Structure formats: structure tokens, C-alpha cells
Amino acid sequence: MKKWLVFIVMSAMLVLAACGDDDGTLDEIVLADADWNSIKVHNAIMQNIMEHGYGFETDTLGGSTANTVQGLRDGDINVYSEVWTDNIREVYEEAIELEEIIEVSVNFDDNDQGLYVPTYVIEGDEERGIDPLAPELETVQDLKDYPEVFQDPEDSEMGQIINGPSGWAVNETIVEKAEYYGLNEMFNIMSPGSDSAAVSSLASAYEDGEPWVGYYWSPTWVTASYDLTLLEDEPYDEETWQETRGTEFPPNDVTVAVHEDFPEQAPDVYEFLNNYETSTALTEEALVYILDNDAEPEEAAVWWMEEHEDLWTEWVPEDVAESVKAELDI
Template sequence: MRKVVLFFSLCTLLVLAACSNGASKDSIKVIKFADAGWDSIRVHNSIAQLIVEKGYGYDTEVTSGTSAATMQALEQGDLNVYMEVWTDNIKDVYEKAIDSGKVIKVSTNFDDNSQGLYVPTYVIEGDAKRGIKAVAPDLKTVEDLAKYPQIFQDPEDKDKGRIIGAPSSWVVSEQLETKLETYGLDKQFNYLAPGSDSAIVADLAGAYKKGKPWVGYYWSPTWVTASYDLTLLKDKPYDKKAWDESKGTEFPPNDVVIAVNKDLVTQAKGVVDFLSKYHTSSELTEDALKYMNEKGVEPEEAARWWMKEHEDVWTTWVSDEVAQKVKAALK
């Protein structure tokens, strides 16, 4: 049995701490997963939940919140598993949790991801089939945006361009604002922090359908980068000192890891062994996300489809006995 629990601020951790998941230091009945608000973590949660429920016999729950709040909940033991920790996006929070010894990295889910400011490729190259002309043929880097504020005109402030950022609750939003200030782009562009991931996608989709210029934050792997022809604007090569001081480089290399609360190692050793073998890629993740979007299905259904399509992948993470149980449940 699976449940979904929502929380919206760190204050609610006090409530969560008073709740029981039937856990002690040595046993557990319900394994709780973190949902920090994007589709790929939801798909990976669903894949892992299916295996944990059908293969190992545990109930599962999902708790939603910001990256910082869910990481704190993992550290406190109110959550047990975090399937997609973007380690450099929440570097301070993550390293604090690891250093405390209360959170353990068990594997790298994928490490071939990218993030930054994207534009539709037709903005640079045009699209003859759609009758779209290239309006920014020399746009190659983030700093090059300084040449094109009128191309990306803010509909509410026609004297400036507009850059679509990340939701303000995401750590990356502050990093983007600093980056734009470092490059002086804040003088020519307004920075808009949408309320959600879906708001970013809606804005991009609206522009893309009309063949209009658009520039904004996104990342891979997502169904968006798998479905739309987008170009990631180049940035200065990553340099830790420069990044820490001004965010004036490309984003840091980002290992996307699976982390667990330390007690899960003794509470559910078999599950932790399985998670230690869990490894995918941006391409594999985007397969599920693209299916999810094209078919209009929930993450759980996309996960079931993915597991049928990629049986050769996930069966290497578990024993033959567990694999047979899970395959029977997928029929």
C-alpha cells in the first residue's frame, strides 16, 4: 500500500516527527520516499516503490516538500529514501546531512545531466519546415544574451527582455539571479521566477507552438528536453572559486545520488542493497518522462511501462527471486 503525504514548510517537520511509520532502530513497516517537486524524482520513486512493495513486501509513502525541507526530513528520520539528490544544487544542506552521519549516499542514480539557460534551437538556426527565421544567429553563450534583449522582450516591460528562471523555492533560482547580475544581464533583462516547474513548461510550450523566441532555465533529463529541440547556452568552464564567488561559470558537475537515512541500513538491509545497485542515465530517465508526457499518464504508470521496456536494466539491481516477484506484479 502506498500513500502520498504533502508538506510545504520546515515547520511541518515538527508534525512529521510526531508521526510513526512503524519504525524502530532495527525494523520498519513503511518506507517513506522524498518528492522534491519534479517529474524525474517521481518516476524514480515509482520504480523503486514497485520493487520495494512487490519484491520486498514493505508498504511505501511519498512526502512532498522543498529540497531543503525533504533533506532535513531525511536527516531526522522522518523520510527514509531520497531517489534524486542533485548534490551541487543543495550542496551545503546535503554535505551537512552527510557529515552528520545521519544520511548515507548509497549510489549514483545518474551523472550525465545538464542544466542552465536554454533557447529553442530555431531561435539560433531557424526552422525551414515551420517557416521560422533565425533571429539570434550569433547566440552561443549566456553572455551573448546581452545582444538580444529585444528578441526576448518582456511582454509586461517592453524596454527589457525576460528570462524565465526557476521557482523561488529552488536553490538554483538564487544562483541564476546571481549569475545574471555577474554578467550584467539584470540591466537588460527581468528575471521571472515561476511558481512551479509546470509554469516554466507552460510558458515554453506556448512560445514553442507559436515559433516565438524564449529563454529560460531547464535541466536534463526531462521529458521537456527529450521532446523539444532546445539548445543549452554555453557558459564559462566550471571553476569552483569563480562559481562560489559569483556563479560566473557553467553549473557545477552534478552527481544525482540516492541517499537514505542511516537507520534504514539496519531496518531494511535488502532494500538498501537494492538501492546501492540502482543506476540509470539521462537517456533512460527521459524514456519514462517522454512516455509519461505523450500518454498523459501518472509517474506510477510510466514507471510500470519503463520497467517492462527495460527489464534488462532493473533486474540487475535485485536477486532473481525478487525480480520474479516484481515481474509477476507487472503483468
């Protein structure tokens, strides 16, 4: 019995040691990676500052939106650099109300999301010899008139709408929206296995000048690089949205949030995160850099910090900024 007690105590001590020191500070800051490029870029920017400016070890923990948000609530994740709050509003507000997480800043709030089509589908493209295939297409509801334009390659009697990946919170929203508008009766809603699979389907269609309709959002290198049109929807109304999803997406503050213990565990970093603020345009610069240079998000983060030294150095004290610049050779 004593041996078991010793084993349990030692195991608990190991767990505590992995989480932090006895004084409540952290040995390592863990950031959420929900597997899209913009969150990877923002993570890398934060990690550069946390490591080279404040001396912390850092890591990321990957998973679906639901899993990473739960990880933040449980304390397995310390920082979430890009929380799309209205995609998980109920869970997010509950976690804040229970004081499991703290919203520290708005990363950006000038973003769009919804169903997009290549603009040439509506307007054509004379230079590429593409005629408009859906000239009256303006709204999500108008898709009912064009299922044959967006034909499912595996089901000729149905159109196809590309959804967000199945692990993303928005996936269920698109399904509900399609059901409310009756689009599910004439369109198959295809859930790709990953963001890269969704982008691959768009890129292939775009290169060939073929029709495509699917969910996407900004800021992304996709919306910055391709000429896409966001289909209109009914003006946002909170009650209607909650009941049917039959409006445009709600305004979506994309926030930086931390676990409840983080302000005490890393107070200086917490103060830095309170100042973290970018925009869709600024984020898309890094995403386009990834595309144009076949770069990793971590490389794009360093490039972005070189380009916007005047911005991020305002988030931190001068000595911290100098340490980061010296380490990154900026």
C-alpha cells in the same frame, strides 16, 4: 501530574509506532517528492520493488528541495531517489559529514542544466517559416545583445528570463548568475510558481515559434522532445563558481541517498538501492512516455520496468525480481 505523564508516554509510544517497530525495522518507507517528473518516476520504480519485492508499505512526502532534504536529515523521509548534489552541495556535504544521511549510489551523472533557448531562435526553421532572431547567440553573456528579442510581455523595456520555481535551490543560483553578468539590468528574472508553469511558458512560445530563454535541465521530457540549445558559459572552475556563479554549472552527480538509520531499518532494500543506476537517456524514455501517452509517472514507471527488465532485475535477487514481475504482470 500522573495523568500528564501517562499522556506524554503514550504520545511518545504513538510516535515510535508510526516510525517503525521496536526492533528498529520500518513499517513504511517514505520517499522524497521534490515535485519534478523524473524524481516521481524513480520513486515509482523504487516503490514497485519495495512493495512487491520486499513487502514494505511506501509513501512519498512532497515539498521544496530545502524542505525534503531537511526531511531526509531529520528522518521524516527515508529515501531520496534523485539528489541533485551540486545544487545543494554545502548542505549535502554537511549532512553526510554529520552522518545524518548516506549516499548509496549515483542514479545518473550525464545530465545538463543551465539556460536554454529553442534552437530556431539561433538557426531559424525554414519549414516553419521562422527566421533566426539571434544568430550570434552562443553564450549566456551574449544575452546582453538580445534583450529585445526576449521581451518581457509585461515590461516592453526589459527582456525576460524564466527561472526555476522559487522553491528550488537553483532559483537563487540563476539570480546570482544574472547579477554577475549584468543581465539583471536588462532582463527581468521571472520565477514561475511551479515546474509546470515554466514548461507551459516554453510550450506556448515553441508552438508559436516565439523566442524564449530560461532555466531547464536534463533528463526531462522537455529536453528530449523539444529542439533546444543550451547556452554556453565559462568553463567550470570551482573557486569562480563559489564566488560568482560565473561559469557553467558544475558536474552534477544525481545520487540516491538515505537517512542514517535506513541500513539497519531495511537492510535488504538498502542493498538494492546500492545497485540502483540509470542514465539521462533511460530516464528521458519514461518522461517522453508520460508526454506521448498522457500518462502518470506511476504508469510510466511500470512501462519502463517492462522495457528494461534486464536492467532492474540485476539490482535485486532473483526471487525479489520474480515477485515484482508477477505483481506487475511483466
